[in-house]
Amino acid sequence: MTRGSLPLWRYILGRLLQAVPLLLGIVVVNFLLIALAPGDPVTVLLGEYPAPPEYVARLRDRFGLDRPAHIRLGRYIANVVQGNLGFSFAYQVPVTRLVLERLGNTLLLMGTAMTLAALAGVLLGVAAARRPHSRLDAGATALSLVGYSIPEFWLGQLLVLLFAVALAWLPAQGIRSTREEYTGLAAALDLGRHLILPAAALAFRYIALIARITRAAMLEVMHQDFILAARARGVDERRVLWRHGLRNAAIPVATVIGYNYAFILAGSALVETVFGWPGVGRLLFDGILQRDTPVLLGVLLLVSVTVVLVNLATDVLYAYLDPRVRY
Numbered sequence: 001m002t003r004g005s006l007p008l009w010r011y012i013l014g015r016l017l018q019a020v021p022l023l024l025g026i027v028v029v030n031f032l033l034i035a036l037a038p039g040d041p042v043t044v045l046l047g048e049y050p051a052p053p054e055y056v057a058r059l060r061d062r063f064g065l066d067r068p069a070h071i072r073l074g075r076y077i078a079n080v081v082q083g084n085l086g087f088s089f090a091y092q093v094p095v096t097r098l099v100l101e102r103l104g105n106t107l108l109l110m111g112t113a114m115t116l117a118a119l120a121g122v123l124l125g126v127a128a129a130r131r132p133h134s135r136l137d138a139g140a141t142a143l144s145l146v147g148y149s150i151p152e153f154w155l156g157q158l159l160v161l162l163f164a165v166a167l168a169w170l171p172a173q174g175i176r177s178t179r180e181e182y183t184g185l186a187a188a189l190d191l192g193r194h195l196i197l198p199a200a201a202l203a204f205r206y207i208a209l210i211a212r213i214t215r216a217a218m219l220e221v222m223h224q225d226f227i228l229a230a231r232a233r234g235v236d237e238r239r240v241l242w243r244h245g246l247r248n249a250a251i252p253v254a255t256v257i258g259y260n261y262a263f264i265l266a267g268s269a270l271v272e273t274v275f276g277w278p279g280v281g282r283l284l285f286d287g288i289l290q291r292d293t294p295v296l297l298g299v300l301l302l303v304s305v306t307v308v309l310v311n312l313a314t315d316v317l318y319a320y321l322d323p324r325v326r327y
Contacts, residue, residue, distance in 0.1 A: 011319050012312075019308050024077075026304040031076055034296055035069050041089050044291040063089060080301065086294030090286075095298035099280060103302070105175060106279035109272070110264055112199040117206035118257055124207065125214025125253075126246060132219060140211055147208030152267045156201035156274040163197060170197055173276035198275040202267055206260055213256045217249035224248070251318060258314025265303055 042059050060066040064075070079086060085095035128140040164172035171177065171194050182190045221227065222245050230240050269281030276282075280299055287295035 008316070008319060012316055015312050015315055019312060023304065023308060026308075027077060027080060027301060028073065030297055030300045030304070031073050032069075034293055034300075035072070039291050041065065041291040041293055045089055076297070085298040085301065088292055088295050090290040090292045090295070095294045098283060098295065099298050099302055102278055102280045102283050105277060106265075106268055106272070106281060109195065109198055109202065109277060109279060110261070110268060112195055113202035113268075114206065114257065114261070114264060116199060117203040117210055120203070121207045121210025122214050122246070122253065124211040126218055126241065128211065128215045129218035129222065130241065137215075140215070144208035144212045147204045148212075150204065151270075152201050152205060153270040153274050155204055156198065156271050159197045159201055160274070170194075172197070175278055198271050198277050201274070202264060202271045205267070206257075206264060209260065210253060210256060214249065214253050217252045218245055221245050221249045254317055255314055258310050258317070261307065261310040265306060 041063065042056055042065065045059070046056070057066070064072055076086070083096070085099070087093070088095055088098055091098060124140050124143075128137040131137060160172045163170045175191065175194050176182070176187070177190050177194075180190070222241075227240060227244055230244050231237075235244075265281070268279060269284050271277070272279045272281040273285045280302060283295060284299040286292070287299060
């Protein structure tokens with residue numbers, strides 16, 4: 001801690017208190033957006049079935065849809081404060097149970113994809129910055145532009161066509177093999193095989209982004225006086241690059257990684273749909289098709305809380321690396 005800056009614990013406490021009204025505002029906006037959206041959940045749920053008006057009215061009363069929006073909003077906020085996210089129209093089970101059942105699969109996919117993106121992106125960015133304007137730098141720049149331009153769902157379909165259909169190296173759908181009952185290490189390997197393609201499709205875009213940010217930060221840092229001083233003292237070039245250079249370039253890289261968790265969670269909805277991955281993103285997609293309002297609100301709240309917490313963790317890491325930001 002530097003003189004004049006807040007202690008880290010007070011900084012964290014202040015950021016947590018700021019997050020409370022933000023989350024409340026997000027809950028209200030999510031509810032109003034879905035309430036004002038066109039379409040009737042009861043009509044979608046009944047489908048082509050010619051239900052009598054009495055049955056439709058009973059369903060509206062059961063789901064609380066016959067009440068004014070402000071009353072439903074007040075009741076929803078009171079339930080959320082108590083940890084109750086409502087009852088799914090389509091699945092007929094509590095939303096909390098649905099989300100928790102699939103949350104682990106999504107976290108596994110997101111964690112694998114972001115870890116892959118961070119490792120590959122940082123290595124590619126450092127390698128490009130080490131020899132700027134070389135063939136490696138030009139190749140990394142071209143790869144970054146391609147990676148950042150390709151939508152995740154389209155890349156996912158290409159990977160399925162190549163590695164699952166044409167070469168038959170990897171499975172195309174699901175989280176485990178349905179024809180075999182694996183246990184122990186065999187089950188973990190089976191899960192890993194199913195994870196490779198969706199994680200690669202989700203990570204490719206962020207490999208490109210992190211590589212570009214790492215390259216730019218490293219080029220700026222490597223021209224600083226302390227780098228020249230380290231080289232003048234005869235410090236090994238690898239130590240200069242990784243310990244002095246990358247450590248000081250880590251702040252913008254960590255910020256980009258943290259802030260992009262929101263986008264990678266949003267991108268997981270399409271990737272999970274392409275690969276039949278049973279996660280929260282697939283649940284969100286099904287909730288949209290089925291007009292399942294409680295499921296939509298529950299998943300959107302989960303996404304919002306995740307984004308706020310990741311941003312908070314990023315700010316704390318930023319404050320730890322550079323105490324000047326604690327003002």
